[in-house]
Amino acid sequence: MRCTTKRTVNLLALVAILWGTPLWSDEGGITQPVSLRFLDSATGMAIIPQGITLLDYENRQTLSINPVETSAPDRMSFWVADGNYIATVQSDGYQPMNVRVNVAGETPPAMSIFLDPLETPAELTDAYLDALRKDDATLVTGFISDAESGFPLVGAQIINPLDGTETTTNSTGYFRIYLDNARESGSLRVEKNGYISQEYTGIELWPRGDWQYPIRLRPGTGSDAINESKAERGTGTCADCEPAEPVVAEGGLPPLLLSLTIRVGRNCGGGPTSCTSVDVLSLETYCKRVLVSEWFSCWGSLPNGLNSMQAGAIAIRTYAAWHMYNSISGSYDICDNTFCQFLGNSQTSNGNFSVDATAGRILRNAIGQVVRAEYAAENNNKGCGNGFTGTGSSWPCISDPVCINQSPNGHGRGMCQWGSARWANGTAISTSSPCNAGPTHGNGTKNWEEILNHYYPDYEIGYAVGAELTSAQGLPSNVSPGETTQLIFALEALSPSEFLLGASIAPSGSFDWIDDPDNDVLLSLNSGTNAVGRDFDIPATVTVGGSYDVLAAVWFDSDENGVINTGDLQVHGMRFENVLTMNVTGLTPVNDLLPGSFELGQNFPNPFNPTTTIQFSLPSAGWTTLKIFDTLGRNVAVLTAAQLSAGNYAVNWDASALPAGVYYYRMTVTGSEGTTSFSDSKRLILAR
Secondary structure, three states: OHHHEOOOOOHHHHHHHHHOOOOOOOOOOOOEEEEEEEEEOOOOOEOOOOEEEEEEOOOOEEEEEOOOOOOOOOEEEEEEOOEEEEEEEEOOOEOOEEEEEEEOOOOOOEEEEEEOEOOOOHHHOHHHHHHHOEOOEEEEEEEEEEOOOOOEOOOOEEEOOOOOOEEEOOOOOEEEEEEEOOOOEEEEEEEOOOEOEEEEEEEEOOOOEEEEEEEEEOEOOOEEEEEOOHHHHOOOOOOOOOOOOOOEOOOOOOOOEOOOEEEEEEOOOOOOOOOOEEEEEEHHHHHHHHHHHHOOHHHHHOOOOHHHHHHHHHHHHHHHHHHHOOOOOOOOOEEOOOOOOOOOOOEOHHHHHHHHHOOOEEEEOOOOOEEOOOEEOEOOOOOOOOOEEOOOOOOOOEEOHHHOOOOOEOOOOOEEHHHHHHHHHOEOOOOOOOOOOOOEOOOOOOOHHHHHHHHOOOOEEEEOEOEEEEEEEEEOOEEOOOOEEEEEEEEEEOOOEEEEEEEEEEEOOOOOOEOOHHHOEEEEEOOEEEEEEEEEEOOOOOOOOEEEEEEEEEEEOOOOOOOOOOOOEEEEEEEEEEEEEEOOOOEEEEEOOOOOOOEEOOOEOOOEOOEEEEEEEEOOOEEEEEEEEOOOOOEEEEEEEEEEOOEEEEEEEEOOOOOOEEEEEEEEEEOOOOOEEEEEEEEEEEOO
């Protein structure tokens, strides 16, 4: 695929990449450092990736980086020239992630990449949490780690300052504590000697409620105040943070294309473009944390109340998707304050359910484009009169009797958050008692779909376009240089769609990618699981005698030219291990005699046309390579590259595809200690 054209990296350059030394670009310009950190999205703990494949998006070349053992193995720094890149990150036990990295004349903000575990930690599963819920209390649970090392903090104290109850973390950093629902909101203090404590206030409380926190404490002294109150945050009510128009994506963007990853600007100060660091999360984890920061989770525990949260999940996902393709800056897609959407650091069971139940759903306009689905806390009387939502100018006037006499709190556009809860529950829920049903408002109830249709009358609900690679196999899986195999992939598609599929191969565990762009293929997918294939032509020069990994990627063909090129959008990428086995071709033992010395024989016949035979002898086992070179020193064929036992061997070479002339063949044998045991070269002549 064109995303993996092989780039040769010399030893000096490789060391520079791994250890953070400045690396000069091919064009002679100085590069910029990129800093990455890898964390578990469920626990906040550090994780060590197996490897990173870095795609130069504009030049369609790959520069793959293998992590090295350092004092902080969960961190990586490398240097690249200005450009747009996609980093594919994989680690055992985690969902892989594709991250856009943009470098433009200055050092980009440090990025923390949060990978989702394939299996939820037992302490955070629904069954475990259900067994712990209490009618008169809210459960707060989670993990605490050292923010610098990423290791669990044992013996950290979690204190409820309102009643003096406390607990400590165990050997894995896990804790749980209850907050009495007798109060409107709760508080917690998290502390440990040698660390800056964290003071949480305004924690939402409701019967059988729960919060799940991954908490990271920074070494030092003092205290950080964290106000969890939605009233203090503004609940997305910034009145003039962004213009109302345009509300649809422009410039040839695909309809409803849904990326699996979002970059969030953090520590943004007073505006959306001043963020100093970036968190990268899967889109669904992002939606789960935003939903419970913008909506009251307790609404989901009221009768029919989950419909409010599910409507909110779709609005949040849509707003995020719009920003993915209308990014605030080159370094991140969206910010995490009132200029965008709040990204909290916690999740709840109600929020998780609402996001999972609406997975893949998004809002679109009449021509099928993703929209910027705005919302605000209270849209009543923002220009259309009491009992109406909307502004009358930037948003249509919509009768909203469930919010009559409510004080406006927001810009008036899109969904009214409090209105969504009142429509779902059927009562006039009061802002002074958000977790309790109010008197019946007499206007009936609406489900999540009806709530969205009510507040977004010009939009429709649909499934986004997206696909995810889940498995790969080769048919045949045992191949030889010069042969063609078919790579078969399982692809999960959100909806019927078309994508380009590209693939590359490399010796297992290495990053020496071999490209095959001529076999990239345009696929038509159905909703659900698809079994799709593409041919892969194995080069004659490929190293044999071992297994090969496959790097595959799914692309949206933005320019509709049927070729993966600059401007196309990568939807998903994945490295699959040990998919192919490369056979030793044409190699046969000559006899059972054990030779007394290494020997490389002269080919016979010589001159030849077009086939010849080369014999060699090994008195002991070793990694043996036999390669053919032209007079310019270019490697034109690999006849053997395998671990061979002692013996006498013969290998045939067919040079039908090469022009007549003088060639050279060289054999090298490497012993078990990694030293060269034998090396010899000879000349051969191809005559026509």
